[in-house]
Amino acid sequence: MTRMEAERSPESVNDLIKFALIALLIVIPIRLFVAQPFIVRGASMEPTFDNGEYLIVDQLSYRFETPERGEVVIFRYPKNPTVFFIKRVIGLPGETVEITGKRITIRRGVGVEPIVLDQSFIDPERMSSEYGVYALGDDEYFVMGDNRLESSDSRTWGPLPKEDLIGRAIVRLFPPTRFGIYPGEVSLTH
Numbered sequence: 277m278t279r280m281e282a283e284r285s286p287e288s289v290n291d292l293i294k295f296a297l298i299a300l301l302i303v304i305p306i307r308l309f310v311a312q313p314f315i316v317r318g319a320s321m322e323p324t325f326d327n328g329e330y331l332i333v334d335q336l337s338y339r340f341e342t343p344e345r346g347e348v349v350i351f352r353y354p355k356n357p358t359v360f361f362i363k364r365v366i367g368l369p370g371e372t373v374e375i376t377g378k379r380i381t382i383r384r385g386v387g388v389e390p391i392v393l394d395q396s397f398i399d400p401e402r403m404s405s406e407y408g409v410y411a412l413g414d415d416e417y418f419v420m421g422d423n424r425l426e427s428s429d430s431r432t433w434g435p436l437p438k439e440d441l442i443g444r445a446i447v448r449l450f451p452p453t454r455f456g457i458y459p460g461e462v463s464l465t466h
Contacts (some may be wrong), residue, residue, distance in 0.1 A: 415437060418436070
């Protein structure tokens, strides 16, 4: 080692430390407040999302806007906030969700025409005939998995409180063959 290399060594260490601190100051706030990774676990959203797919979740948008019907959201499970779920928004605050057989009707108030949801993107083999009426409060959402036979969702544990929302899936990174922006979002109205 030459004398010149020995003199540069402490500078290199200082530069490395500065770089690491700057990187942490940039990455940590983004990770905490803007976006975070999410790995799909289970079959509740098949075939839209398969077990093991890697998503990036936008945590910022719902601070300024509200979820729309058809969006895929990630949230804390209301019965155990340490567990995260992924589901599709079906009902919005103040609405009544009626399930009759395999049909979902959204009632939005007196004098307003009800909406029958378009579920043509769901394989009928992944649905069962069921019946239920669910009235949503001012800050509550009704969410369901696309694989209705394998999903624990609002039909089982009730409405999703707004404060449990984390964000929405904005990018599917893995597997590369299924890469996409706003993956899985569909229009549920005709």
